[in-house]
Amino acid sequence: MIFSKYINLLLLLTLSLASCHRAMHPAKLAYHDYKIDAAAPRDSAMMRMLLPYRDSVDKSMNEVLGIAAATLEKKQPSGSLGNFMADAVLDMAAKQFKMPVDFAIINYGGIRSLQLAKGEVTRGKVFELMPFDNLLVLQKLSGDQVQQLFDYLAARGGWPIAGASFVIKNKQATDVLVGGKPLDKNKTYTLANSDYVANGGDDASFLKPIPQINSGYLIRDALLTYIRNLQQQGKPIAEITENRIRNAE
Amino acid sequence: MQNRRTFIRQSALAAGSLLLGAQAGAAELLVDARSRQLTILHTNDTHSRIDPFPMDGSRNEGQGGVAARAAMINQIRSEAEHVLLLDAGDIFQGTPYFNIYKGEPEVKAMARMGYDACTIGNHDFDGGVDNLALQMKQHGGFSTIVSNYDFAGTAMESVAVPYRIIKKGGLKVGILGVGIELDGLVPANLYGTTRYLDPIQKANEVAGILHAKGCDLVICLSHLGYKYAGNKVSDQQLARETENINLIISGHTHTFLDKPDVLQNKKGQDVVVNQVGWAGLQLGRLDYDFNRQKGQRLISANPLTVTKKTHE
Numbered sequence: 001m002i003f004s005k006y007i008n009l010l011l012l013l014t015l016s017l018a019s020c021h022r023a024m025h026p027a028k029l030a031y032h033d034y035k036i037d038a039a040a041p042r043d044s045a046m047m048r049m050l051l052p053y054r055d056s057v058d059k060s061m062n063e064v065l066g067i068a069a070a071t072l073e074k075k076q077p078s079g080s081l082g083n084f085m086a087d088a089v090l091d092m093a094a095k096q097f098k099m100p101v102d103f104a105i106i107n108y109g110g111i112r113s114l115q116l117a118k119g120e121v122t123r124g125k126v127f128e129l130m131p132f133d134n135l136l137v138l139q140k141l142s143g144d145q146v147q148q149l150f151d152y153l154a155a156r157g158g159w160p161i162a163g164a165s166f167v168i169k170n171k172q173a174t175d176v177l178v179g180g181k182p183l184d185k186n187k188t189y190t191l192a193n194s195d196y197v198a199n200g201g202d203d204a205s206f207l208k209p210i211p212q213i214n215s216g217y218l219i220r221d222a223l224l225t226y227i228r229n230l231q232q233q234g235k236p237i238a239e240i241t242e243n244r245i246r247n248a249e
Numbered sequence: 250m251q252n253r254r255t256f257i258r259q260s261a262l263a264a265g266s267l268l269l270g271a272q273a274g275a276a277e278l279l280v281d282a283r284s285r286q287l288t289i290l291h292t293n294d295t296h297s298r299i300d301p302f303p304m305d306g307s308r309n310e311g312q313g314g315v316a317a318r319a320a321m322i323n324q325i326r327s328e329a330e331h332v333l334l335l336d337a338g339d340i341f342q343g344t345p346y347f348n349i350y351k352g353e354p355e356v357k358a359m360a361r362m363g364y365d366a367c368t369i370g371n372h373d374f375d376g377g378v379d380n381l382a383l384q385m386k387q388h389g390g391f392s393t394i395v396s397n398y399d400f401a402g403t404a405m406e407s408v409a410v411p412y413r414i415i416k417k418g419g420l421k422v423g424i425l426g427v428g429i430e431l432d433g434l435v436p437a438n439l440y441g442t443t444r445y446l447d448p449i450q451k452a453n454e455v456a457g458i459l460h461a462k463g464c465d466l467v468i469c470l471s472h473l474g475y476k477y478a479g480n481k482v483s484d485q486q487l488a489r490e491t492e493n494i495n496l497i498i499s500g501h502t503h504t505f506l507d508k509p510d511v512l513q514n515k516k517g518q519d520v521v522v523n524q525v526g527w528a529g530l531q532l533g534r535l536d537y538d539f540n541r542q543k544g545q546r547l548i549s550a551n552p553l554t555v556t557k558k559t560h561e
Contacts, residue, residue, distance in 0.1 A: 024285055024420055024465040024539035026495055029521065030554040031509055032534035036318055038301065038311025043319035046361060050299060050316070053346060053354045061345045071306070112296075112343055117305040127345040131297075132375070196436060203433045 061124030066227040070239035072116040074108075077158025077168060077245040081116055082106060084237060085129070085223065086162035086244075092222035093136055093192035097213060101138065102178055103163030104192035105153065107202055110134065111160070121227055121237065130220040135195040138213040143185035148206060150176055156202075158245035169248040194219055285419050285539040287466065288329040290322060292336050293500030294370065294527035296343030297355055302528070313529040315358040321532055322362050329536070331418030334363055337500030338370025338428070338472035341381075343528070351376040352384040359391065365415060366392040368426030368470035370500060374439045379404045394426035394470060397451035399444035412455050414464060420539060423459030425494075426470040427452050427487065429501060448473055448482060449490050456493035465539060469494045474501040475524050488512040488520040496535070499524035508555040509535070521553075 072081035090104035113129045141149065150166050150173035153159045158168060166173040176183040193207070200208040230237060301314035326332050336359065341352045352373075359367070373381050382404035385393050396411040412425045427448035431440045452469055459467045474483050484499045492515045499522055509523035525531040 023463060024541060026466060026537050027284070027540045027542060028538035030536040030556070031523070032536070032556050032558050033508070033525070034321055034532040034534060034558045036301075036313050036321065036530060036532060038304075040317040041320045042314070042316035043323060044316075046316040046319040046358065049357065049361060050354060053350060054300065057345050057349055060349070115307045117303075117307040119305060124345050125303075127348055128343065131342050131344070131348060133348075199436060200433060201436065205433065 057124070061122060061127065063123045064120045065123060065126070065224060066121045066231040067236040068116055068118050068121050069236040071118040072237070072239060074111050074114050076108065077247060078160070078243045080239045080241050081111065081113075081129075082108070082160025083162070083240040083242060083244065084116070085111065086160040087240070088223050088226035089136060089192050089219060090162040092226050093138065096136065096215060096217050096222070097138055099138075100190065101163070101192050102189040103161065105149070105197070106160035107134075107194055107197050108156065108159045109202060110194065110196065116237070123224065126220060126223050126227065130223055132196065132220075134219045135214060136217045136219050136222050137193055137195045137198050139191045139193055139198055139207065139210045141189050141191050141210065143183050143187055143189070145206075145210070146178065146183055146189050146191075147173065147176065147185075149191070152204060152206070153245070158247075161244050165244045167246055167248050174248070283541065285465075286329070286331060287418055287420055287422070287537045287539065288325065288332045289468070289496070289498075289533075289535040289537065290325060290332060290334045291498045291523070291525065291533045291535075292318070292529060292531075293472075293498065293524055294339040294503055295336065295355070295529040296339055296372070296527060297341055297347040297352075298344060298528040299346045299354055299358065300344070309528070309530060315362070315529065318529055318532060319358070319362050325534065326363075331420070333365050333415065333417060333422060333468075335424070335468070335470060335498050336364060336367035337470045337498045337524070338368045338426075339372045339500060339527075340367065340370070342372040342375045347375070351380050353388055356384045356388040360389055364391040366394050366413060366424050366426075366470065368472055368500075369393060369395050369398065369409070369428050370472040371429055371431065371435050374431070374435045374443075377439050378441045378443060381405060382408045392424070394424055395428050396425045396455040397427050397446040397448045399446060401442075401444075403441050403443055405443070411451075412459060414459065414462060420465045421463055423456075423462065423464030423467045424470065425452060425455040425459065425467070426472075428472050429474065430482075449487060452487060452494065453491045456491060460493040466495050466537065467493050468496045468498060470498050470500075472500045475499045475504040475506075475522070476502065484522050484524075485512065488514060488522055490515060491520075492516050492518070494520055496520070497522040498533075503527040505531070508553065509533075511553065 073079050074081045085106050086104050093101045112131050154168040154173040155171045164178045166176040197204050198207050198212050298313050299315055301311050302309040304310045340355050341347050385408050392413045393409045395409050400406045415422045431445050456467050471484050476485050477483050484497050504524045505526040509521045512520045514520045523533050525533040
């Protein structure tokens, strides 16, 4: 081992003699990790440059849509933020498409905030939660396809879900319930999905051949309307901690 | 902030304390008088985080923001002579700024901070490949470096370069870039006819070119991701299965590292890998000292010193 290193060194020396370039070599390295905290000074020229952008973003994004009763957290296999979003998508899908929808899933990686803070929920917060222009689509799945989908979710550590539940065992879905009932292999189920996942995003290529019902309705618009609806009913966004997907003991 | 001299002295002390006295003495003697310094500042996955996180009681409230980053960079530039400022991709997407302006303020802010180069992240395609090209062309002015995307026939063809050599403080620094597999991650209508090529193979090929052109340091900006549980290609493989790369500025996985990783490449030489989380919450700073001494392994000869800083 040591011997072979010397050989390499010799080789390197020979090669370097053959070349006329006298290269420099990294000899020492120090690392500084700068945290940019709330008290850090700000560059005023940069602030001025950004001002017109900020003003118009604030104008459209500071509208308060509703109130979060507690801070919701993004978590796997289940968490309060994912539960809220999946509930919203399930509810709004049925309203938008005017048909019964059995369950909804949310792509875990597509949730772009780690938390939804307690208190006022602005339009801007919802944009940060779901910045993508992903569309809400419906797909009709056989019982076997539902099992395949849930195994896929299980292998990925659990994604937000509404209208269904299961247990992750050896990276597979067991004890599957849809609408509170065990999975029926002979039934057709309606899934509310994002077009991103339905088109095979996040390596969900098995969903790609399944036709989509699509009305060009943005998932973000579904969330915005759901929160406004709650507010009109005088309800806050509740913290639902139910473990819809859990890991086997 | 400590000045450069005390910083170097402290680094030397820290290095010396971890070595046997005799070896440290020998190392000091061997330092070439014509040594060079280079400071590398880096970010990744800033995700349209123009403003600091809102003061709403959430985890990162008040942190980050480009105005604070700009002030910090200005401060460092006033102390260190030779600075390179780099980004490992995913500049776009994550706040309403992107939904409304499609990347314009993000790229403008980077140009103003004096970024030298970036690579492309998967989310940089979120406004489509044409939009990416438009923003970089109209507002950038820094290099967009990616070695393993074939942009032939797309609007990015005239924008992206496979590598760039920057001369800084008497040093020749070669920079290449690698992007993640797009199929199954980015909707096909957004990346268009962009072709993804094997990142390890391309990185090796381009790093070889940069080495042959006499670069003193070869940096790879990578949006492959720091590490995965499975065998998905990551910066771990990139470091181990290539040669001629000294430093990998990592992105995609939003990984906060306590200190840079030091891995060994195919030839047993050191490869430093670092990533600073996401959202512009941190700025990484690597201070390199160069000399003409050949063949030593950087980190084993002089252990990496690590300091945590906020602001002044």
